[in-house]
Amino acid sequence: MEKPDRFPDVMLLAAGLGTRMRPLTETMPKPLVPVAGVPLIERVMANAQAEGAKRFAANAHYRADQVLAHFGGLLKVHREEVLLGTGGGVKAALPMLATDPFFVMNTDAFWPTGSDTPLARMRARHQGDEDIVLLCIQPSRATGFGRSHDFCLDPSGRVTRDYGAPVIYGGVALMGxxxxxxxxxxxxxxxxxxxxxxxxxxxYGVVLDAPWYHVGDPQALAATEALLTP
Structure with missing residues (x-):
C-alpha cells in the first residue's frame, strides 16, 4: 500500500483508436484533440495535478509517436504494438507505476480544474487490496454522455447494480x-x-461535486466547448 503522504501514480488510458471522434482523429490521437484550446489529456492531467499528482504514465497505440513528441519525454509511455484493451493496457504498464494503489484515468472526460477534490475522497475511501473506488457522476451534471447511468450508489457508498442513486462512471478508478x-x-x-x-x-464510489464533461464524439466536443467558452 502507498505511504499516506505520497500521492498515487496516475495511469492515463490513451491507446484507443478514437473512431467515434473522426474526422478529428484522422490526423491525431484522441487524447491530443483540443477542447477549447487545451488537449484532452492535459485537461485530465490538470484534474489530478490540482490535487497533488506528480507521476504519470500512459499507454499509447494509435499515433503513439505524437503522444511521445507532445510530452517530450516528460511522461512515461508504454507503447502497445497490439491493442490490449483498458485492462490489458494497465496490466502491461504496471512496472511503470511505483505506488500501490494507483489511479487509472480515462483521457476523454474531465471536470473544471479546481472545482472539486474528488481524488482525496477516493483515497480516503480505499481501505484494502480488494477495493476499487470509482468516481461517480450525477447524470444531471454530465455533458456528452448517452446512457441514463452505469451503476447505482447506495447510501453507504457501495456501488450496486440496482439499489441507490443512479450514477455514471466518471472515468477515474483507484485500485491496487x-x-x-x-x-x-x-x-x-x-x-x-x-x-x-x-x-x-x-x-465503492465517490460522487463528483462539479460539472463533468465526456468528450466522446464531435457533438460532445462542440457541446463542451460551448459551455467552457465565455
Missing amino acids: KALFRDAPDGAFSITDLFDAALERKTL
Missing part, C-alpha cells in the same frame, strides 16, 4: 496491483475487474 495478479495476459477490459469487485461487494 493485486487485482491484476490473476487477470489474463493480453487484451481484456478493466470493467471485468469492476464487475468482480461488485460481486464481492468491494466496489
Whole structure:
C-alpha cells in the first residue's frame, strides 16, 4: 500500500483508436484533440495535478509517436504494438507505476480544474487490496454522455447494480496491483475487474461535486466547448 503522504501514480488510458471522434482523429490521437484550446489529456492531467499528482504514465497505440513528441519525454509511455484493451493496457504498464494503489484515468472526460477534490475522497475511501473506488457522476451534471447511468450508489457508498442513486462512471478508478495478479495476459477490459469487485461487494464510489464533461464524439466536443467558452 502507498505511504499516506505520497500521492498515487496516475495511469492515463490513451491507446484507443478514437473512431467515434473522426474526422478529428484522422490526423491525431484522441487524447491530443483540443477542447477549447487545451488537449484532452492535459485537461485530465490538470484534474489530478490540482490535487497533488506528480507521476504519470500512459499507454499509447494509435499515433503513439505524437503522444511521445507532445510530452517530450516528460511522461512515461508504454507503447502497445497490439491493442490490449483498458485492462490489458494497465496490466502491461504496471512496472511503470511505483505506488500501490494507483489511479487509472480515462483521457476523454474531465471536470473544471479546481472545482472539486474528488481524488482525496477516493483515497480516503480505499481501505484494502480488494477495493476499487470509482468516481461517480450525477447524470444531471454530465455533458456528452448517452446512457441514463452505469451503476447505482447506495447510501453507504457501495456501488450496486440496482439499489441507490443512479450514477455514471466518471472515468477515474483507484485500485491496487493485486487485482491484476490473476487477470489474463493480453487484451481484456478493466470493467471485468469492476464487475468482480461488485460481486464481492468491494466496489465503492465517490460522487463528483462539479460539472463533468465526456468528450466522446464531435457533438460532445462542440457541446463542451460551448459551455467552457465565455
